[in-house]
Amino acid sequence: MRFGFAAKGAGMIAPNMATMLCFVTCAAAVSARAWQTMMAAALEASFNRITVDGQESTNDMVLGIANGAAGIRLADSDLERLSETLEAGMLAMALAVVADGEGATTTVRLQIQGACDRAEAQRVARAIADSTLVKTAIYGHDANWGRIVQSAGMVLGADCLGPLLCDLALAGLKVADDCAPVRLDEADESYLRQAMDAPELELSVDLHRGRASSVVYFSELTHDYVRLNAGART
DSSP states (O other): OOEEEEEEOSSSOOSSOOSEEEEEEEOSBOOHHHHHHHHHHHHHTTGGGEESSSOOOSOEEEEEEEOOTTOOBOOHHHHHHHHHHHHHHHHHHHHHHHHTSTTOOOEEEEEEEEESSHHHHHHHHHHHHTOHHHHHHHHTTOOOHHHHHHHHHHHHGGGOSSOOOOEEEETTEEEEETTEEOOOOHHHHHHHHHHHHSSEEEEEEEOSSOSEEEEEEEEOOOHHHHHHHHSOOO
16 A cells, blocks of 8 residues: 655744644545544654744644545554554654754654653653753754753753652663763763764653653754744745
């Protein structure tokens, strides 16, 4: 079964979409209710999980069409595979939007774990992903995890009954344990420098407050982003 995907976006990209268009086509014969359910789930796991600059807009849309042109009526057992393929395709497009963001050179996958509930995990993830200080640190290839902790603490605030004690890892390398720095040897530092120089970076934060998690994908803040937006009159 073939899918078609097309998307547009560069700036003003934030969760809940923003100044972004995406079109999905599929020739499978699927009921409107099943297709809507699949699209909503795929959207939540893809375009609603990205941010370039944290700026939302009124001009956004994801349109999915399943017209049955292939003449194939799918069995219930095929719907799950169709849904997985749809989600994978939409996530690939969402990541392409982040990578193609204005001035972007790095795409970061941020995993929040150990939150009290999913809403808390999402709030922390978005605060970190939209932090100017975090974005500029990543652009400068600086493993400044203190800025990440600050962003998380700013969101949790009075919800923390005691000090925030979270673990942080960059590219799979643990750099903070209960908000205390982990001693890194020369090999670790070399690995970290190479990881920060790569076009894709994994960042994980464990809040140790519960079992909920969330993922957000974002880009950094660069000189080119400032140049493009400082000179764009609308």
